[in-house]
Amino acid sequence: xxxxxxxxxxxxxxxxxxxxxxxxxxxxxxxxxxxxxxxxxxxxxxxxxxxxxxxxxxxxxxxxxxxxxxxxxxxxxxxxxxxxxxxxxxxxxxxxxxxxxxxxxxxxxxxxxxxxxxxxxxxxxxxxxxxxxxxxxxxxxxxxxxxxxxxxxxxxxxxxxxxxxxxxxxxxxxxxxxxxxxxxxxxxxxxxxxxxxxxxxxxxxxxxxxxxxxxxxxxxxxxxxxxxxxxxxxxxxxxxxxxxxxxxxxxxxxxxxxxxxxxxxxxxxxxxxxxxxxxxxx
Numbered sequence: 360x361x362x363x364x365x366x367x368x369x370x371x372x373x374x375x376x377x378x379x380x381x382x383x384x385x386x387x388x389x390x391x392x393x394x395x396x397x398x399x400x401x402x403x404x405x406x407x408x409x410x411x412x413x414x415x416x417x418x419x420x421x422x423x424x425x426x427x428x429x430x431x432x433x434x435x436x437x438x439x440x441x442x443x444x445x446x447x448x449x450x451x452x453x454x455x456x457x458x459x460x461x462x463x464x465x466x467x468x469x470x471x472x473x474x475x476x477x478x479x480x481x482x483x484x485x486x487x488x489x490x491x492x493x494x495x496x497x498x499x500x501x502x503x504x505x506x507x508x509x510x511x512x513x514x515x516x517x518x519x520x521x522x523x524x525x526x527x528x529x530x531x532x533x534x535x536x537x538x539x540x541x542x543x544x545x546x547x548x549x550x551x552x553x554x555x556x557x558x559x560x561x562x563x564x565x566x567x568x569x570x571x572x573x574x575x576x577x578x579x580x581x582x583x584x585x586x587x588x589x590x591x592x593x594x595x596x597x598x599x600x601x602x603x604x605x606x607x608x609x610x611x612x613x614x615x616x617x618x619x620x621x622x623x624x625x626x627x628x629x630x631x632x633x634x635x636x637x638x639x640x641x
Contacts, residue, residue: 363593364435365389366427368417368474369444371398374493374541374582378441381586382593383409390430390437392417392444417444417470427477436485439593440478441536442471442492445511449568450553451560452506459553460507467511472518482531489532489593492519496539496608499601500615504567523600532598536589537612539605541580580605 365382369375370391379389383406392415393399399412411434413426431437445467448459471492482488497505498512516535523533552568555561585604592598603609623630 361594363387363438365439365441365593366392366430366437366474366478367441367443368392368415368470370402370412374538374585375441375443376402377582377586378443378589379410379586380405381583381590382439384586385590387439387590388434390434392426417442417474418465420469420473423470423473424477427474427481431481437478437481437488439489440474440482440491441589442474442490444470444474445493447505447550448507448553449504449550449571450507451504451557451564454556454560455507455553459551460510463507463511463551464514467508468514468518471515475522479526479531483526483529486530488530489534489598490522490526491534491536491589491593493536493538494519496537496603496605496612498535498537499603499612502567504564520600533600534592534598535601537601537603537608538585539580539603539608539611541582541585541605579607 363382365379365387367375367379367382367389368391370379370389371393375391379391379402382389388409388411389406390411390413391402392413393402394414394416396414399414402412403410411430413430415422415426417423427437427440446463448455448463450459475490475492478488478490482490492515494512494515495508497509498516501509501513519533519535526533550571555564588602588604592602603612
């Protein structure tokens with residue numbers, strides 16, 4: 360198998376760490392970004408000489424561009440870039456402060472965009488490469504109490520789908536990674552939770568928040584197997600534009616897409632009434 364150079368953002372814990380360990384285990388070289396020196400040292404100890412840590416805040420656009428340029432020079436041409444850094448923001452739409460929504464998009468959307476934009480010119484010149492970003496099953500379906508998070512992931516899904524169609528001509532692949540519930544800290548210490556302020560949402564949302572907290576650490580998904588899946592699609596000639604990870608994600612995404620299809624069919628007649636009777640004017 361061809362040995363690759365990977366860049367993965369957010370490798371200190373969770374799926375990012377699992378992706379990095381799987382790639383390292385397969386013999387690849389991985390540059391992983393973290394937020395502090397302690398995590399940097401811990402990551403580099405995973406496989407000395409092959410695991411390279413870099414300090415990075417993905418919301419600092421100039422820093423992102425600088426790290427990618429430096430890695431291209433010091434480590435080598437990047438074959439795979441995984442925009443993984445992100446976090447969850449839980450709270451009903453009405454109770455979530457607008458500043459918190461903006462921060463969610465800064466990290467989950469613009470942090471990923473900055474990472475991919477920094478890597479793309481290098482891959483385009485080489486006419487090869489694989490850009491990936493971790494969205495979520497919440498980028499293809501939505502649940503109560505996660506409007507900001509799902510909104511950020513839906514936005515990233517749209518960006519990735521358009522990007523894939525733009526760069527296919529250059530031999531560059533783009534994949535949206537859509538995990539379900541994995542046994543990481545995502546729903547625990549990594550989750551940001553908006554304060555409860557409106558009693559009207561208690562009946563709906565209190566059980567949802569409690570169930571998510573109770574499930575943390577017991578989720579169905581195995582992060583190591585998610586890592587293996589990523590390494591696999593990075594090795595095939597025609598990787599998918601979408602990779603759903605986990606049987607729970609498969610079930611929920613399939614149901615959500617079926618509901619959209621049902622609305623389209625049910626209101627098809629009304630949809631057609633909005634055309635000009637004489638057709639398009641060319």
